[in-house]
Amino acid sequence: MWRLVILPQALRLVLPPLVGTVISIFKATAILSILAINDLMRAASRVSSYTFQPVEIYTIAALLAFAVGLAITWGGNRLENGLKRGWA
Amino acid sequence: MSLDWSLIARHAPALLQGLGVTLLIALVGLSIATVGGALVCAARRARSAALSRFARGFIAFFRITPEVVLIFWAYFCIPLLTGQRVSGFWAGSVTLGLIGAAYLAEIFRGGIETVPRGQTEAAQALGLKRYPLWRCVVLPQALRFSVPPLVNYFTEFLKNTTLLAAIGVPDLALQAYLLGGQTFRYLDFLTAIALIYFALIFPFSLLSRRLELRHAG
Secondary structure, eight states: OIIIIIHHHHHHHHHHHHHHHHHHHHHHHGGGGGGTOOSHHHHHHHHHHHHOOHHHHHHHHHHHHHHHHHHHHHHHHHHHHHHHTTOO | OOOOHHHHHHTHHHHHHHHHHHHHHHHHHHHHHHHHHHHHHHHHHOSOHHHHHHHHHHHHHHHHSOHHHHHHHHHHHHHHHHOSOOOHHHHHHHHHHHHHHHHHHHHHHHHHHHSOHHHHHHHHHTTOOHHHIIIIIIHHHHHHHHHHHHHHHHHHHHHHGGGGGGGTOOOHHHHHHHHHHHHTOHHHHHHHHHHHHHHHHHHHHHHHHHHHHHHHO
16 A cells, blocks of 8 residues: 555655755755865865865866756656656 | 853853844845845746746756855855955855845745736736736735745745855854854853854744744635
């Protein structure tokens, strides 16, 4: 009953807010760079402090972060469309 | 180790100053967000495909890219690109304002699209021109639909202001961090600002929940 009736319907309802939450969490990870965790942003500020080219480094970091977020959004949309067509 | 409230009381002026900066960031950022959000929303709904595509890109970019990344970019890159000194306060507030504009544009659009189509059609049937149609029929209803999510986003925005501490804007969060460093009492100050932020934001989140319930009921 769960696998065939409830989960397919529940997943379809839950997916859009779930994708939103995943994006928020992904955005929040960038904040951890302040706590000296060596993530994308920390690496960017480290590299720019010895290459003295912050414009290039930060622009690339921003585009990379955007690309990851965009990929999550697209993945979510595709999954949503798939579920709508009854594939579950 | 216990909390020393007299220590916090002694440093209250610095904390209050920080609170003032936090509120000022909120004021500047939300003003930019409101005006920008209305413009982006108008562009998003425009008949011109280029305008609408630009607005869509703007919304996607500012909603998806992490706030910290944008704030760092604005703070470090804009002075180099323009050759002008930009203070952390302005770089940060304007960046938060642009991010807010992307969110508010979607909130406004949601509000406008919630107004039943029959309302517009009835107004047209009565012979209302474009301007009075928007001014007297669509916008009053759309804004009423937008209020609960707006208040909700306002709480989100207040939380985002703490990110400006990372680029040295002396807001409440940075003041507490600095005072903690000076007195070696991080526990007291960070606990104090956690309570202050909670006290600041909780009323708005209660308000937003009440507004949402009133709409549902």
